Structures are given as C-alpha cells and as structure tokens.
Amino acid sequence: MNSAPNGPVSTGRSSGRPVVGICARTAPVTLMGAPLTVSFTLQSHVKFLASAGCAPLLLPLLPGVEHLIDRLDGLLVPGGPDVDPSLYGGAPHSRTRGADAAVDAAELALVTTALRAGLPVLAVCRGMQLLNVGFGGTLHQHLPEVTGHDGHCPETEVFTFGRNRLDLTPGSRIAEILGEDSPEAACHHHQAIDRIGAGLTATAWAPDGVVEAVEVTDHPFAIGVQWEAGQTEDERLHRALAEAAGRFSAQAAGHHLVDGGDLVRPATSRG
Template sequence: MNSVVNDPASAGRPVVGICARTAPVTLQGSDMVVSLALQTHVAYLAAAGCTPLLLPLLPGVERLADRLDGLLVPGGPDLDPELYGAEPHPVTRAMTPDADRVELTLVRTALEARLPVLAICRGMQLLNVLHGGGLHQHLPDVTGHDGHRPGTPTFTLGRHRLKLEPGSRIAGVLDEEEPETACHHHQAVDRLGAGLTATGWAQDGTVEVVEVTGHPFAIGVQWEAGQTADKRLHEALARAAGAPDIG
C-alpha cells in the first residue's frame, strides 16, 4: 500500500482516489469555480477505513495511479458524444471534453494496474465508452418515461427495482433480491463495450450494472450511490482496496 498522506491517523489506510468535478459556486458573496467531491463519498470511504484523495482531472493525473489503492469515479455531466461516434442529442449538455479524455486515461490506467474501481452513474457510462460501447443520449426516447430522472421542479431521485445476475459480484455486494435503487440519469448504456458484462437491469430493461470481465473488482452502477444512506458499495470498494472488514 502506497500512502500519500503524512497524518499518523491515516497511516496504513488504503488511499482511494475520487475523480473531482468542477462547478460554479457562490461563497461569501464571491462567484468562483471549484473542484469538488460529494461529501458522502468522502465520508463513506473514510468510515470504511480508507483515506479519500481528491483527483482534479488535469493531464498527467494518471501518473498518480501507482500511489492509489482504489478509484471512485462519480456522477457528473454528460460525456462528449464524439467519444462514442455520435452527434450530440438536443438535450445532451454540460459536456467537458478535455476532462472526459483525462478521466478516460486515468480509469484505463487504474484498470491496467488492477486497482479496484467503482464507477457511479456518469462513471459507469464512461466505463462503457472506455471499452468501446455507446450510450443512449436521452433515455426517455427509449423507455417512453422519465422514471430514471423524474422531471420535477426540484431534484428528485427515481426509484427502481433491480434484477441482478445470480453469482455476480454486485449480487454478492448487495445480497438481496431485487434491491431498490435511487437514480437520476437521462443517459444509459446502449451498445455494451467489449470486456464488460451486464449484471443488473431495471424492470424496463435499462442496464444498471456492468462489471469488467476478469477484473478482481471493477463495477459500474447507474444509480446515485452516495445520495442515500446505503454504504454497501463504498464498503465493498474499501475492502477491495485493502481496508479491514468493518462488518
């Protein structure tokens, strides 16, 4: 285990990188753009025995992979459709092409190093594109409903029951029949990438989980892990990264 933290309290704890997102904020009356991570990702990984490390998506960040024990790729803006050979849909928005390419390189490097990877929402979509897959750019065009990202005036999570592949890694992590997810996405897997296995689906057939075939722990989930009190995926990532079992 390679530590990048000198805090004695963090000694011996696996370091899990979290890909940063950028967002405009107003702080003390001043407008600025910040690099950030969802605090629950930080808190859940820390509670599971890891040291979270924020990774700004700048060229060369992949060189930090050999100082990590795991990687969390969170939700974020839509991916640049050029990455999977498509023209932008009218509602595809907030694209960050430069950051997309840096993040693809980072995730590829992490996978090649056999690091445990948990990819959430956009992260799962990026994992699919990395493996040559494509995306539905606006899921309601396919499903005929907005249940995956309810069209309400305020942020609302959609709720779906999952069908999981028996014996899959995700089935072992969640350990229940037809778990309920909390999601907020309008894009999803269309063409599945080579080297990925779909292991979870919503009732409408939307792919909700992919796993990198033959990798010890590389899972993509379409729901908003981190937006609820469910810590099971973060704890599974922590264990795969070398944290002691807290169960």
C-alpha cells in the first residue's frame, strides 16, 4: 500500500457538501418474515458525518469499488469481521470469524486508492487492522492469549464495552483531535496489531501496550483507531474527518484544465 499521492486524480463531481464514503457491511436479517441479506452501516456514522456538514455515501464492497474514489472527499472504514489471516501470512485461529477474501480485496483496493489520492481516511476497529495489513503489518488473532485478559472484548452474557485509558503521543494528530490529557476509549475487539506496517506510526496505546491508534506517515489525514468510534456519543473523530474532507473538497474545487481537457485535483497538503 502506497500512502503518497500518485499523480493527479480526475473528478467529474460537482461542488457541494463534502462526500464521505462509508464502507458497507453485510448481514442476514429477517424483514416482515422474509430472510434477507442487507448492506448497512451504523446510523451513528451517517448522523455524525451529516451533522458535521458532509454527505455520507454507503459503498458496497464489490470489485471495482475503488473507481468511485474520484467522487469522494473522504473515506470511513468502520468495524466489521476479522481480516483474512492469509493476507498477512497467518493460518486461521479457531476464534477468527467472518473473514471474506473478496470483501477484504475490495476494501483494500478502496483504501489504497484513497490514500494514493490524498483523501482523508478514518479507519475504525477492523478498519485499523485492515490498514495495518495493507501496509505489510500483522495481527494478533486472539488478543486474550497475548494480554492474559479479556478487557478489550469482555466475554459477558450481554454486549459489554471494555474501557481503556489512552496513552497518546504528544503532538500527534489523534492527540490534537481528542484534546485531553487522559482520554478513555470504549472498545470491543479480540484482535489487534502485532507488527506495525511500514509507513504507519503508532500514536496511542492501552495500558497493557496494545496499539490503539496509528497514523499514516506523510499523509494529510489518515488515522486508524482500535476503539469503537461511532458506538458512543463521542463525535470528535467524525468531525475531524468531516473537516479534513471539507478542506479536500475545497482544494478539489480549484481543479484546472490540463492537456486534453482533463480535470485534475491539485495535490493536497496537511492542514
């Protein structure tokens, strides 16, 4: 995965509210007695981005989805099933669940293309793990075997968040966004980063040393967080993504004509 912009990106999208793509998840449901499979995202992702002035767009993870990048100003990669361990040279653990090679391939292509185009990217939980794998990193497939406890994904009869105090790197993007001396995160994940991928920098940790946030080196805005952003009332990460998407959109509005009449976006910079 290459984080640097790879030349100009064409755009045929008109100006307006910044468009932020959200990677869809799929699940079986029963509606009016009929079994169905649906594509969905958390309504909170839609609500938070919309309230921050963006137009959220659900992106089904089908082959070729990366070609929609030139219609986007930002990308949110939410939580979801485990990443296929074959992508980082691992054999499936007995607790690894929901891996889908086709979905992983589509999402990796989408994220890679977004990063090369300089789009702001926020990757949450599975999203952060996929980001790390895309940069050549590896994952712990069942974290309790590493930490000796289930604090990151409490094994209780009802869904329960773990709570972690975050140790942030001063001056990092995530520290700027959270703006606290001792922030706490709500988590629910049984996998986590093992070896960090080249091109990523860890910028937050749990007290037990588990990596809780990474940032793509030399990218305007590309952050991965391990906690469940979107499942609490904390909108700071979504607002930060929306602001970055707004800056990207404003730069895109300054597109100019080049030989052949193609429209191109100017290079982005961290702002």
